[in-house]
Amino acid sequence: MSKDRVYSxxxxxxxxxxxxxxxxxxxxxxxxxxxxxAILLILLLVSGLALFxxxxxxxxxxxxxxxTTRWLHPFLGVALVISFTILALQLWKLNLIRRExxxxxxxxxxxMKGEEERLPEVGKYNLGQKFIYxxxxxxxxxxxxxxxxxxxxxxxxxxxxxxxxxxxxxHSIAAVLIILVFILHVYAAFWTKGTIRAMxxxxxxxxxxxxxxxxxxxxxxxxxxxxxxx
Amino acid sequence: xxxxxxxxxxxxVANPPTVxxxxxxxxxxxxxxxxxxxxxxxxxxxxxxxxxxDVSKCIGCKACQTACVExxxxxxxxxxxxxxxxxxxxxxxxxxxxxxxxxxxxxxTNNLEWLIRKDGCMHxxxxxxxxxxxAPGAIVQYxxxxxxxxxxxxxxxxxxxxxxxFDIPRLSQRDxxxxxxxxxxxxxxxxxxxxxxxxCPTQAIVFGTKDDMKAHAEERIADLKSRGYxxxxxxxxxxxxxxxxxxxxxxxxxxxxxxxxPDDPVIAGTVEAWKGPTKTIGLAAIALxxxxxxxxxxxxxxxxxSVNDERQAGDIVDAAAPPDSxxxxxxxx
Numbered sequence: 001m002s003k004d005r006v007y008s009x010x011x012x013x014x015x016x017x018x019x020x021x022x023x024x025x026x027x028x029x030x031x032x033x034x035x036x037x038a039i040l041l042i043l044l045l046v047s048g049l050a051l052f053x054x055x056x057x058x059x060x061x062x063x064x065x066x067x068t069t070r071w072l073h074p075f076l077g078v079a080l081v082i083s084f085t086i087l088a089l090q091l092w093k094l095n096l097i098r099r100e101x102x103x104x105x106x107x108x109x110x111x112m113k114g115e116e117e118r119l120p121e122v123g124k125y126n127l128g129q130k131f132i133y134x135x136x137x138x139x140x141x142x143x144x145x146x147x148x149x150x151x152x153x154x155x156x157x158x159x160x161x162x163x164x165x166x167x168x169x170x171h172s173i174a175a176v177l178i179i180l181v182f183i184l185h186v187y188a189a190f191w192t193k194g195t196i197r198a199m200x201x202x203x204x205x206x207x208x209x210x211x212x213x214x215x216x217x218x219x220x221x222x223x224x225x226x227x228x229x230x
Numbered sequence: 231x232x233x234x235x236x237x238x239x240x241x242x243v244a245n246p247p248t249v250x251x252x253x254x255x256x257x258x259x260x261x262x263x264x265x266x267x268x269x270x271x272x273x274x275x276x277x278x279x280x281x282x283x284d285v286s287k288c289i290g291c292k293a294c295q296t297a298c299v300e301x302x303x304x305x306x307x308x309x310x311x312x313x314x315x316x317x318x319x320x321x322x323x324x325x326x327x328x329x330x331x332x333x334x335x336x337x338x339t340n341n342l343e344w345l346i347r348k349d350g351c352m353h354x355x356x357x358x359x360x361x362x363x364x365a366p367g368a369i370v371q372y373x374x375x376x377x378x379x380x381x382x383x384x385x386x387x388x389x390x391x392x393x394x395x396f397d398i399p400r401l402s403q404r405d406x407x408x409x410x411x412x413x414x415x416x417x418x419x420x421x422x423x424x425x426x427x428x429x430c431p432t433q434a435i436v437f438g439t440k441d442d443m444k445a446h447a448e449e450r451i452a453d454l455k456s457r458g459y460x461x462x463x464x465x466x467x468x469x470x471x472x473x474x475x476x477x478x479x480x481x482x483x484x485x486x487x488x489x490x491x492p493d494d495p496v497i498a499g500t501v502e503a504w505k506g507p508t509k510t511i512g513l514a515a516i517a518l519x520x521x522x523x524x525x526x527x528x529x530x531x532x533x534x535x536s537v538n539d540e541r542q543a544g545d546i547v548d549a550a551a552p553p554d555s556x557x558x559x560x561x562x563x
Contacts, residue, residue, distance in 0.1 A: 066385035114533035152388030165500040176512035206543030221550035
């Protein structure tokens with residue numbers, strides 16, 4: 001008998017029961033792609049901020065000057081869209097909103113205080129993580145859609161000047177928003193202890209899964225096999 | 231060699247001085263510098279200058295274009311003749327000024343009017359290009375009103391092109407910097423008027439102090455009105471704080487007749503929003519989020535997994551494990 005996966009995806013499994021339970025959360029290629037995307041995003045926000053506010057223009061020195069920064073930023077953007085698309089296609093399904101997410105959202109104060117016993121059991125992702133996922137999807141789409149028409153070196157004529165002004169404004173607002181989402185993502189991973197190893201070693205402890213993603217843990221517990229032949 | 235500095239020219243037609251003179255204005259006279267929070271406050275105020283283009287006196291000879299090319303040492307690309315008078319087809323990084331020709335059928339008089347306008351940088355008092363520019367010192371404005379691009383600081387992003395209400399700057403794909411009319415700042419600095427004004431055979435283009443040019447325009451407008459051009463007037467649009475290149479138009483009530491000269495140019499609201507509140511609120515929001523994270527981290531205990539969490543996880547996993555299995559250990563996995 002083989003139960004359908006609802007809260008987990010292929011590759012997620014219990015890898016150890018002793019001395020503590022250890023659960024596999026992200027495959028090596030996913031982790032690698034995540035860090036490529038992360039590096040690209042950081043380079044993009046540093047180069048973008050340099051051209052966003054005069055007080056940060058000095059950051060262009062990190063890229064070899066203003067001309068190089070201007071040239072490099074859009075290419076980094078295209079690379080990010082490629083790496084992020086691969087990541088997003090792997091993660092979208094378990095980031096769909098479920099009923100328990102609404103209860104989770106209503107108890108945001110418990111989330112902020114880390115009192116997870118007051119929160120419903122959730123699958124591989126909670127609503128906060130889903131919010132980050134969908135914000136990233138939406139904002140990266142917006143950034144590339146507005147970024148191409150303002151890439152003046154190669155696309156001077158794809159839109160009218162008036163439209164390009166709207167694109168410039170939208171691009172900068174979307175950039176501010178994605179930086180806010182990025183800060184939330186990094187801080188949440190840092191504050192929720194035991195999270196970062198999911199993206200470094202690929203595994204989390206059973207206790208972490210029990211505390212934060214109990215439905216995911218229960219499903220994986222029920223899928224343990226002695227024999228790989230099922 | 232004399233160390234005397236050149237005084238600002240009050241006309242373009244005078245012969246150049248015969249003794250070498252030091253530049254009459256320089257970086258000390260800047261009033262605006264792009265992408266710079268602290269704007270300079272110069273010790274002296276230069277007399278504002280202006281170029282006045284009397285459209286009604288223009289014969290479309292393009293001597294101004296030729297003079298511009300010659301003085302600035304640009305070589306506009308040779309193009310195909312497609313049956314229109316504009317040559318080249320548009321402003322380019324190598325053509326800072328362009329005669330634009332319009333055939334206008336005036337329904338009131340039943341006349342065909344040939345409207346010729348010399349297009350180029352208007353040297354706005356409130357320059358949209360400078361506002362949009364992200365590179366410190368790439369666009370500057372002197373206290374005499376000249377707006378100039380400093381090419382070694384330009385990064386080639388093209389933001390100025392979006393910022394300009396007149397669609398003037400052009401990006402060079404050769405050196406990836408943006409070019410436009412300098413109002414011959416390098417000539418004006420040594421006491422000479424702009425090359426185009428000097429070359430104009432009908433004095434449709436004149437140069438001097440902005441006050442002189444306005445007074446001269448009044449005379450021209452009075453003359454045009456006496457000839458039946460009731461709507462003749464000066465184009466010195468207030469929406470950009472006035473300009474240091476002005477037109478005398480016979481149809482000043484309809485500037486857009488002249489090959490799309492904006493009726494009421496202003497820096498676009500989108501550009502103002504982008505370079506104003508978005509910049510300040512955006513940076514403040516980012517700073518707030520960073521500080522907020524630190525405060526949250528100080529105020530709350532980290533969300534850490536307890537021994538109890540680990541034990542309960544073990545119970546769930548053990549209970550669901552197949553009966554005949556030996557528990558896998560980390561070193562076996």
